[in-house]
Amino acid sequence: MVTPDDFLHFVDLALDGMLSIVEGLGDDLANTSSGVPGAPTPYALLTHCLGVIEAWAGGFVAGRAVDRDRDGEFVATGRVADLVNRVTEVRDRLHEDVERCDPAAPLLICPLYPSDAADDL
Helix, strand or coil: CCCHHHHHHHHHHHHHHHHHHHHHHHHHHHCCCCCCCCCCCHHHHHHHHHHHHHHHHHHHHCCCCCCCCHHHHCCCCCCHHHHHHHHHHHHHHHHHHHHHCCCCCCCCCCCCCCCCCHHHC
């Protein structure tokens, strides 16, 4: 069984790895497309991952209202330093949410899965 500490360990590893890549690239390259049509930039991909954390842990599990622009996440641009700060904020909230949650409890906000919007989650 995966414990809350196990879960946070692996999420932290993933965030650290993505953040390391984006920091290593710097502002210009982190916001540059790979050239693959439709592929997000590294900055946008990490922005999307943070949106997923906020929607699922913050919204569905913790019950907070989440104002998310999922489509905008995939085209997000900005300074790496600002993204570093956002990763820290999202990570801290995730740790608090996991500490407070009851893994056996139902979701506080249930995601809707209409057939035409299932990819929006």
